[in-house]
Amino acid sequence: MTRRRAVGGLARRRRAVALVAVTGLAAALAAGLVVAVSPRRAATAQEGAAVTVQRAHAGSATPSFKKRLVLLTIGSDSGAPKFGRGGSVESGRADALQLVVLDPAKRRGAVLSFPRDSYVPIPGHGTNKINAAMAFGGPPLLVATFERLTGLTIDYYALTSFDGLTDMVNKVGGVQVNVDMNLRDHFAGAFLDKGRRKLNGGQALAYARARKTLPGGDFDRSRHQGQLLLSGLGTFQRQVAENPAQVMTWLGVLRDEVRTDVPFPELLRLALLATKVPPSGFRNVPVPGAAGMAGGASVVHLQPSAYSLFGRIRSGKLS
Amino acid sequence: MIVPARRNPGRRLALVAGLLASLLLTALAAGCTKGGRSDSGGQATGTTAAPAAPAPALEVKLVAAAKVPPGGLSAKQAAQRAAPGLEKFLDRYLTEAYVEAAGGKADWNGLLGLFDTPVRASARSQLDALSLGAAAPQVSALRPSRASARAVVLYGAQRPQAATVRLAFDATADTAKGSGQVHLRSVLQLLATGEGWRIAAFDSRTGPPK
Numbered sequence: 001m002t003r004r005r006a007v008g009g010l011a012r013r014r015r016a017v018a019l020v021a022v023t024g025l026a027a028a029l030a031a032g033l034v035v036a037v038s039p040r041r042a043a044t045a046q047e048g049a050a051v052t053v054q055r056a057h058a059g060s061a062t063p064s065f066k067k068r069l070v071l072l073t074i075g076s077d078s079g080a081p082k083f084g085r086g087g088s089v090e091s092g093r094a095d096a097l098q099l100v101v102l103d104p105a106k107r108r109g110a111v112l113s114f115p116r117d118s119y120v121p122i123p124g125h126g127t128n129k130i131n132a133a134m135a136f137g138g139p140p141l142l143v144a145t146f147e148r149l150t151g152l153t154i155d156y157y158a159l160t161s162f163d164g165l166t167d168m169v170n171k172v173g174g175v176q177v178n179v180d181m182n183l184r185d186h187f188a189g190a191f192l193d194k195g196r197r198k199l200n201g202g203q204a205l206a207y208a209r210a211r212k213t214l215p216g217g218d219f220d221r222s223r224h225q226g227q228l229l230l231s232g233l234g235t236f237q238r239q240v241a242e243n244p245a246q247v248m249t250w251l252g253v254l255r256d257e258v259r260t261d262v263p264f265p266e267l268l269r270l271a272l273l274a275t276k277v278p279p280s281g282f283r284n285v286p287v288p289g290a291a292g293m294a295g296g297a298s299v300v301h302l303q304p305s306a307y308s309l310f311g312r313i314r315s316g317k318l319s
Numbered sequence: 320m321i322v323p324a325r326r327n328p329g330r331r332l333a334l335v336a337g338l339l340a341s342l343l344l345t346a347l348a349a350g351c352t353k354g355g356r357s358d359s360g361g362q363a364t365g366t367t368a369a370p371a372a373p374a375p376a377l378e379v380k381l382v383a384a385a386k387v388p389p390g391g392l393s394a395k396q397a398a399q400r401a402a403p404g405l406e407k408f409l410d411r412y413l414t415e416a417y418v419e420a421a422g423g424k425a426d427w428n429g430l431l432g433l434f435d436t437p438v439r440a441s442a443r444s445q446l447d448a449l450s451l452g453a454a455a456p457q458v459s460a461l462r463p464s465r466a467s468a469r470a471v472v473l474y475g476a477q478r479p480q481a482a483t484v485r486l487a488f489d490a491t492a493d494t495a496k497g498s499g500q501v502h503l504r505s506v507l508q509l510l511a512t513g514e515g516w517r518i519a520a521f522d523s524r525t526g527p528p529k
Contacts, residue, residue, distance in 0.1 A: 051499040053451075053501050054447070054452070054454040055526055057525050058524040061441030061520060063435065063519060065437065244508070245483040247483055248472070248473040248483050249471075251480075252386040275520075
C-alpha cells in the first residue's frame with residue numbers, strides 16, 4: 001500500500017513535470033509565433049520572398065511626322081553688330097542658303113547647298129541673285145523664290161546672322177567638323193588644317209565664309225556650310241546622348257539666336273526627331289551650277305542637273 | 320514515508336504555476352499579435368495579396384533648374400515657378416501608370432492623354448516600359464516607396480515651354496503570388512501646352528531592379 005502510494009506519487013510528480021514542460025513548450029511556441037508574425041518580421045519575410053511582378057521592359061520614342069519636312073536655313077549678312085554689320089537680320093542678303101529635306105519615316109534626308117550668287121527668278125523682282133530675294137522682301141519672299149525654283153513646299157525657315165552663328169556655336173561648346181582641306185583664307189579669317197577639329201564660333205563662321213582661296217570658290221563654300229549644319233546635328237546628338245537635358249540647352253540657344261517661323265511645339269518635336277536622324281543619313285549636295293556673268297556681275301547659272309535634282313527630291317528620292 | 324504530506328502542496332503549486340504561466344503566455348501572445356493579425360494573415364498563407372501597410376501617399380520629390388531668356392526671370396525664380404506644375408504632372412503620370420493601374424482598373428486612356436499626339440501611338444505600343452502595362456491585372460495593390468525627379472526647364476518670356484525630366488519611381492506591388500518590387504527609370508521630354516504638360520518623347524524602363 002505504502003509502496004503503491006509511493007509509486008502513485010512518483011507518477012503524479014512525473015505528470016506534473018510533464019504538464020509544466022508541455023505548458024512551457026506551448027508558451028515558447030506561442031512566443032515564437034508571436035515573433036514570427038510580428039509586422040517587422042513579416043516585412044522582412046516579404047522582402048525575402050519577393051516575386052517578379054514584371055519582367056524588365058524598355059522603350060523609347062520620338063515624335064513621328066507623317067510627311068516630308070522641308071526647312072530653309074538662311075545666313076544673313078546683316079544684323080551682326082559684333083562684326084560691324086548693322087540693319088536687321090531679315091533685311092540683309094542671304095549669303096548662306098541650305099534647303100534641308102527630311103524624310104522622317106526613313107530617317108534620312110538631304111542638305112541642298114545653294115550658291116548665294118545663283119541667278120534665279122525672284123517673284124515680282126525679275127531675275128537676280130538669289131541672295132537678294134531676302135533684301136527685297138524678307139524671309140517670305142526668299143521662301144517664295146525657293147518654292148518657285150525647286151517646286152518644293154517649304155515648311156519653315158530658320159534665319160541667323162554672323163553674331164547668331166558664332167554665339168550659337170560658342171554656347172553649345174563648339175562643333176566637331178571634319179575639315180576637308182587646309183585653309184589659309186585671310187579674307188574670311190579661316191586658318192584651319194585638314195582633319196577632324198572642334199571649332200569655336202569664330203572658326204565655324206570662318207569655315208562657312210571662306211571662298212576666295214578655295215579651289216571650288218562659292219561651290220566649296222556652300223558645301224562647307226552644309227557640312228557645318230550636319231556637324232552641328234552630330235554634335236547635338238552626341239551631347240543629348242550623354243545628357244538628355246541638352247535638348248533644352250540647344251532649344252534655348254536656338255530661341256535666342258535664330259529667327260524662325262517654326263512654332264515652339266513643332267520646334268521641340270523637330271529637335272527630338274533630330275536626335276534620331278544620323279548625320280550619315282543626310283547627303284550634303286551642292287546644287288550644280290556654273291560661274292557666269294549677268295549685267296556685269298559675277299553670277300552662278302544653275303545647271304539642268306540642278307533641276308533634275310529638284311525633281312528627284314520632289315518625288316521623294318533623297319539618295 | 321515516501322509521500323510526505325508536505326509534498327502535496329508543492330505539487331499543486333507546480334501545477335497551478337504551470338497553468339498560470341501557460342495562461343499568462345497565451346494572453347501575452349494574444350496581446351502581442353493584436354493589431355498585427357491582418358498582416359500575419361496574408362503572410363501566413365503566402366498565397367494571397369498581403370498589403371503589409373497602408374500605401375503612403377504618392378509624392379514626387381522634384382529638383383528643378385531652368386534655362387531662361389535674357390532679361391526675364393532669374394533661373395532660380397523660373398525653376399520655382401515651374402516646379403509645382405511639373406510635380407503635379409508627374410504625380411498624375413505615376414498615379415495613372417502605376418497606382419491606379421493596379422487591379423486591372425486601368426483603361427490607359429487617361430495615361431495616353433498625357434502624351435503629345437505625335438508620340439501617342441508609340442506610347443500605346445510600349446505601355447510595358449511606361450507603366451504596369453500587361454502586369455496590371457495581376458497587381459492587386461501598389462505601394463509607392465520613392466518618387467524623385469530632376470528637371471531642366473526651358474522657360475520662355477512668361478511661362479515654361481519645355482522640360483527634360485529624369486524620373487525614378489520605386490514601389491512594392493502585391494500580387495496573388497506575393498509581393499515584388501517595381502522600378503521605373505525614365506527620361507521624359509515634356510512640352511508645355513495650354514492644357515498643361517505633355518510627354519513629347521520618352522526613354523523608359525520599367526521592371527524589377529537590374
